[in-house]
Amino acid sequence: MKHLIDVLDLTVQEIDALIERAADIVEHPDRYAHVCARKKLAALFFEPSTRTRLSFEAAMYELGGNVIGFSDADSSSAAKGESVSDTIRVVCSYADIIAMRHPKEGAPMVASLKSTVPIINAGDGGHNHPTQTLTDLFTIRREFGRLDGLTIGCCGDLKFGRTVHSLLNAMSRYTGVKFVLISPEELRVPEYLRKELLVERNLDYVETTDLESALPDLDVLYMTRVQRERFFNEQDYIRLKDSYVLTREKMALAKDTARILHPLPRVNEISVDVDDDPRAAYFRQAENGKYIRMALIMKLLEVEV
Amino acid sequence: MIIGQIKNGIVLDHIHAGKAMKIYDALGLGELECTVAIIKNADSVKLGKKDILKVFEVIDLDLDVLGYIDPGITVNIIQNGKVSERKHLALPERITDQIRCKNPRCITSVEQGLPHVFRLTNREQGIYRCIYCESKAK
Numbered sequence: 001m002k003h004l005i006d007v008l009d010l011t012v013q014e015i016d017a018l019i020e021r022a023a024d025i026v027e028h029p030d031r032y033a034h035v036c037a038r039k040k041l042a043a044l045f046f047e048p049s050t051r052t053r054l055s056f057e058a059a060m061y062e063l064g065g066n067v068i069g070f071s072d073a074d075s076s077s078a079a080k081g082e083s084v085s086d087t088i089r090v091v092c093s094y095a096d097i098i099a100m101r102h103p104k105e106g107a108p109m110v111a112s113l114k115s116t117v118p119i120i121n122a123g124d125g126g127h128n129h130p131t132q133t134l135t136d137l138f139t140i141r142r143e144f145g146r147l148d149g150l151t152i153g154c155c156g157d158l159k160f161g162r163t164v165h166s167l168l169n170a171m172s173r174y175t176g177v178k179f180v181l182i183s184p185e186e187l188r189v190p191e192y193l194r195k196e197l198l199v200e201r202n203l204d205y206v207e208t209t210d211l212e213s214a215l216p217d218l219d220v221l222y223m224t225r226v227q228r229e230r231f232f233n234e235q236d237y238i239r240l241k242d243s244y245v246l247t248r249e250k251m252a253l254a255k256d257t258a259r260i261l262h263p264l265p266r267v268n269e270i271s272v273d274v275d276d277d278p279r280a281a282y283f284r285q286a287e288n289g290k291y292i293r294m295a296l297i298m299k300l301l302e303v304e305v
Numbered sequence: 306m307i308i309g310q311i312k313n314g315i316v317l318d319h320i321h322a323g324k325a326m327k328i329y330d331a332l333g334l335g336e337l338e339c340t341v342a343i344i345k346n347a348d349s350v351k352l353g354k355k356d357i358l359k360v361f362e363v364i365d366l367d368l369d370v371l372g373y374i375d376p377g378i379t380v381n382i383i384q385n386g387k388v389s390e391r392k393h394l395a396l397p398e399r400i401t402d403q404i405r406c407k408n409p410r411c412i413t414s415v416e417q418g419l420p421h422v423f424r425l426t427n428r429e430q431g432i433y434r435c436i437y438c439e440s441k442a443k
């Protein structure tokens with residue numbers, strides 16, 4: 001039995017297979033409509049995340065399965081002080097697979113040690129969110145037909161943004177990938193990541209504070225939010241906040257073949273006038289999340305077509 | 306009493322100067338009935354200064370705990386006045402319940418009865434990370 005706690009638990013081959021499967025689901029949804037009949041997914045959301053939960057639920061229903069669970073800790077036994085271990089022991093006897101989101105880092109890992117059914121980490125605090133990374137990879141693959149030989153720009157909060165860290169890690173396993181890391185000084189990638197990933201693995205990367213000058217080189221621009229509370233003072237925030245907002249004018253600098261990704265929800269870091277641009281891939285990305293989760297659920301439940 | 310002579314016991318040699326008491330506590334030597342000698346700041350060719358611990362009885366040692374505190378220690382088992390076994394330590398792959406995870410966002414901060422487990426992720430630099438949240442051990 002396998003779990004998915006960290007996207008790096010998967011080999012490149014396993015990720016490729018998931019992407020192939022997800023692409024086949026897009027092409028032939030009918031073939032997959034009943035493969036998980038009579039199976040139950042428990043969606044255990046110890047903190048609310050409507051978007052991720054709906055994606056998992058839609059994925060399970062489209063495979064012909066059913067969903068049980070809760071959508072925030074208040075309505076669950078955790079509010080009464082029950083431990084993760086105890087909750088999981090109980091839920092295992094009701095469900096065939098568990099998708100779990102928890103505010104504490106490592107909680108899904110604890111669950112996997114107690115569980116008799118596969119555990120999917122649906123986000124554990126600021127730590128891992130592997131199905132988001134799989135969604136990002138599937139999206140890049142669908143938009144470009146490949147994952148190698150691309151120049152990937154990541155823009156915004158690169159210090160605390162776990163989706164970016166995870167994407168850098170996952171993309172670093174493909175050949176010919178270049179990274180352009182665009183952020184204010186205060187929010188550059190953390191030192192350990194620069195040292196252990198970028199430098200030690202000898203990756204091709206540049207760091208810059210200037211989105212506009214970086215844009216013309218990028219195949220992928222992965223946008224994230226710059227949060228006010230990350231700044232030490234208000235002036236810095238006001239000075240910098242607009243430099244990392246993607247607008248229609250800035251899009252004129254990007255390649256015709258470029259693609260804009262964003263893990264969503266966005267606040268104002270991509271202005272809405274970009275949405276109609278065919279290069280804006282973030283809503284397609286959200287839809288892709290459902291297909292890759294379908295592929296993942298099938299893999300972990302070991303069901304075939 | 307001559308503390309130099311052990312008939313049956315253990316000598317922990319080449320302890321980094323200043324770490325003897327930490328090891329004394331970690332191994333629970335204070336609870337032993339037998340003689341225990343702590344030698345601090347002895348001259349050492351290898352280290353300049355070193356500490357030595359002598360336990361006048363052969364006890365079970367948790368080598369993982371020792372290796373984590375100071376992988377440079379040499380363990381000499383003495384039987385009938387002679388060194389019967391000499392062990393060199395290495396950093397253990399895993400340590401359980403020796404250190405606690407300091408990350409307040411870690412599941413170990415709220416979940417009861419969970420062992421605090423750290424895994425060696427970089428042997429050269431001796432870096433341990435929490436198996437749950439991957440924070441570095443401090």
Ligand SMILES: [Zn+2]
Nearest residue numbers: 406411435438
């Ligand atoms: Zn931890």
